[in-house]
Amino acid sequence: MPLDLPRxxxxxxxxxxxxxxxxxxxxxxxxFWLRHVAHHDLTGRGVExxxxxxxxxxxxxxxxxxxxxxxxxxxxxxxxxxxxLSHARWQVAxxxxxxxxxxxxxxxxxxRRATVLADAEARxxxxxxxxxxxxxxxxxxxxxxxxxxxLVWAGTGGCGSVVAVTHGEVVRGLRSLLLPGLAVDxxxxxxxxxxxxxxxxxxxxxxxxxxxASREWSDWVPVAMTNAELIRFATADTRGNDWHEGSPSxxxxxxxxxxxxxxxxxxxxx
Numbered sequence: 001m002p003l004d005l006p007r008x009x010x011x012x013x014x015x016x017x018x019x020x021x022x023x024x025x026x027x028x029x030x031x032f033w034l035r036h037v038a039h040h041d042l043t044g045r046g047v048e049x050x051x052x053x054x055x056x057x058x059x060x061x062x063x064x065x066x067x068x069x070x071x072x073x074x075x076x077x078x079x080x081x082x083x084x085l086s087h088a089r090w091q092v093a094x095x096x097x098x099x100x101x102x103x104x105x106x107x108x109x110x111x112r113r114a115t116v117l118a119d120a121e122a123r124x125x126x127x128x129x130x131x132x133x134x135x136x137x138x139x140x141x142x143x144x145x146x147x148x149x150x151l152v153w154a155g156t157g158g159c160g161s162v163v164a165v166t167h168g169e170v171v172r173g174l175r176s177l178l179l180p181g182l183a184v185d186x187x188x189x190x191x192x193x194x195x196x197x198x199x200x201x202x203x204x205x206x207x208x209x210x211x212x213a214s215r216e217w218s219d220w221v222p223v224a225m226t227n228a229e230l231i232r233f234a235t236a237d238t239r240g241n242d243w244h245e246g247s248p249s250x251x252x253x254x255x256x257x258x259x260x261x262x263x264x265x266x267x268x269x270x
Contacts, residue, residue, distance in 0.1 A: 005201045006154045008161040009178070010062050011171045012053065015082070015194035016046035017075035030108040037098070038073045046075070047082050049194035054083035056212055057163075062198060063087070066159035071096040071166045079194065080165040088163075095149030098167035099142035102135030128185040129176075139184055143173025171197060179207055181223035 017040045022028045042050070057063045068088040070080040080090055104116045123131050132138040146166070154162070171191055176184040178199050183189065191197060191211075200208040200217070207220035225233060 004154060005151065006159055006162040008198065008200050010163040010196055010198045011174060012079070012163065012165045012196040013168050013171055013191040013193060014076045014079040014165060015049040016043050017041065018043060020193060033108050034106055040075050042075055042078045046193065050079045050082035051084060053194040053196065054085060057083065057085065057196070060215060065161040065163045067091065067162045069093045069096060069162060069164040071098065073097055076165045076167065093149060095145050096164055096166040096170060099139060099169045100136045102133045104134060139169050139173045142170050143177055146170050146174055147177055179209065179220050
């Protein structure tokens, strides 16, 4: 069975949820903190965000696809419905669920949550791709199972264009896999709520990218180093200014900035 990527993949991050609001400081009852994150609803603001996102998808001609996939988590399901894509016939894809974070945050003890978050921030900064929270999975794991799901699904369905409503870290991980040179924790690899990123997959590994911020297509130029540059990169402090990312506009990319789009809870929490 051939495992080919869809010709076009539009990744949409879910709109603002109760969890996003709580992480931003909105007071929540104890019951909320004990509830599984799969059952978080959208906020009123989130509903409006999803509707505006759907309008932008239509404006950019990204509203008609061969397949419409969505994470099984409530905030993603509601986001997909409120996009208002008239031709959509949504299929629930379990492999698009958010990254598993374990159960450490499901506590009414605010001090305990703060301790867990501080530890997660530090450990994730050291190894953003492979670090996993206790009982959870790394971004690499979440992105790999999402990519495998897309490959198997596209291989059996034979579709050319797919829109997938999922979660922030799944989007970041998938984009790092699809766009060589894009670091998972790069500032330009972070989407806010109800934002989207599109990737066109051409022959020979060619890629074009578009985001809800750029609103126009650009060729993706991956990092390519000479022998000397590779040696210098290997001996440099990779957390300093010698780290470069692939960029649609600059093959070397900018010096690595801090990721300003991380949620207030776990770093980059969906």
